[in-house]
Amino acid sequence: MKLKPVAPFEPIRSEILPAGPGWITQVKWDGVRMLTYYDGHEARLINRKGNERSKQYPEFMDLSSYCRADSIILDGEMIALNADRPSFHEIMRRDSLRREQEIRFAVKRIPAIYMIFDVLYYNGEWVINRTLAERQELLQEIIVPNAQLQLVPSYSDGESLFAVMKERGWEGVVSKRLDSTYAIGGKDGRWQKLKLGYDLYAVIGGATYRDGIMNALLLGLYDENGQFIYIGHTGSGKLNQDAWRSLTDQISVLMVEDRTFHNIPQRIKGAVWVQPLLTVKVQFMEWTPGGTLRHPVLQGMADIPPQSCSVTQNK
Incomplete structure (x- = not known):
């Protein structure tokens, strides 16, 4: 069964960091939102707007090299670094390529890193109604990180993480309720982003x-x-x-x-x-x-x- 693309869950903008044991905070990466779809036969990468980007990132098409699943939908951010910091300009250089020869050359010249932070579908079943805490546990079990693919770390001390982002001049942070389900096409206060601009x-x-x-x-x-x-x-x-x-x-x-x-x-x-x-x-x-x-x-x-x-x- 070919998996149909869905609109990802979006955070709302906030001016303060939510506090309490029910929240975790993650880095907000300055990249391109990207979902992976694998039906057991074919892998596809599709961005937030619903546009396919599988050809642009051929290094992530072999799901068996980093994911233990018969079928899966993963949510994350595709980034590229410039001087050890995420660069929107660099990832767009990869994302905008269309010619196969240019893409092959760019795989090494502009290496992409896939930062995974959620899972929507696993082995034939939707897991969007599980809590974020449960979905993160599942990711730990099925994802095999490597140099180009990482699980996004979660922190209980959001203030300290935001202070680091401010010091480095990065984009900001996203705070999420650990009991939040995944609302396809949704946008509400269970996920909140605090940005530096x-x-x-x-x-x-x-x-x-x-x-x-x-x-x-x-x-x-x-x-x-x-x-x-x-x-x-x-x-x-x-x-x-x-x-x-x-x-x-x-x-x-x-x-x-x-x-x-x-x-x-x-x-x-x-x-x-x-x-x-x-x-x-x-x-x-x-x-x-x-x-x-x-x-x-x-x-x-x-x-x-x-x-x-x-x-x-x-x-």
């Missing part, structure tokens, strides 16, 4: 140049009326020089004469307008009263449709 997917609508070199991107979102609204600008952020140069080349062939934003950007001197086709992920501190991002930092390119970058998106 806010995430947002945005569309590039312009760029500015200084001395002939691109130095900033002008970003926008679509409002409820379908209008493309300017929300702020960002520099190269976490993109390295090669990635920034590659993005500069992409933008150079997408330039248009007319302003792409419905409103007039604050930063307009030296600006060129770009067809709104390229999407990025940014992290920012908060929204300003004027409706722009405060201290946005570019995390990496995003492989999502521009029209999904709306003002109502819920990250």
Whole structure:
């Protein structure tokens, strides 16, 4: 029986860490949410949006090398490291590849690590109605960790873990009730995320140049009326020089004469307008009263449709 993809359980955003013996806390990885489906014959990797990514990560297709199960659905995060820290830019370099030759080369050049934190289905039965504590015990029994595949550790002291994340500049933490069942397609307070900043997917609508070199991107979102609204600008952020140069080349062939934003950007001197086709992920501190991002930092390119970058998106 071929297992049908499901929407994963999502945490709600919180401003405080829940406390008490009924909670555990885990690292919130800056990667791509990924579920593994294995029906006993074929393995598939499918992301949070329901898009298959099996070809992009061939090193995880042999389930028998890391999982003792006749059939399984696993939930986790696919990450890649840069200087020993998770990098959204690096994992998107893997995730966006389509050509088989490039993927084979990237397996070693951009090694992915699969961080598993839940199990939904095991040996022909759904286990979503078992408690998180029971599902974690099951994972301990059936998963065989290796250098590229790990079980996400759980900590009872969430405050200490969050302090470490803050010190390292990582994304944040997720706290979960040990008695929580797994709500397919759900999102409620039994899982809560505490982040060091806010995430947002945005569309590039312009760029500015200084001395002939691109130095900033002008970003926008679509409002409820379908209008493309300017929300702020960002520099190269976490993109390295090669990635920034590659993005500069992409933008150079997408330039248009007319302003792409419905409103007039604050930063307009030296600006060129770009067809709104390229999407990025940014992290920012908060929204300003004027409706722009405060201290946005570019995390990496995003492989999502521009029209999904709306003002109502819920990250």
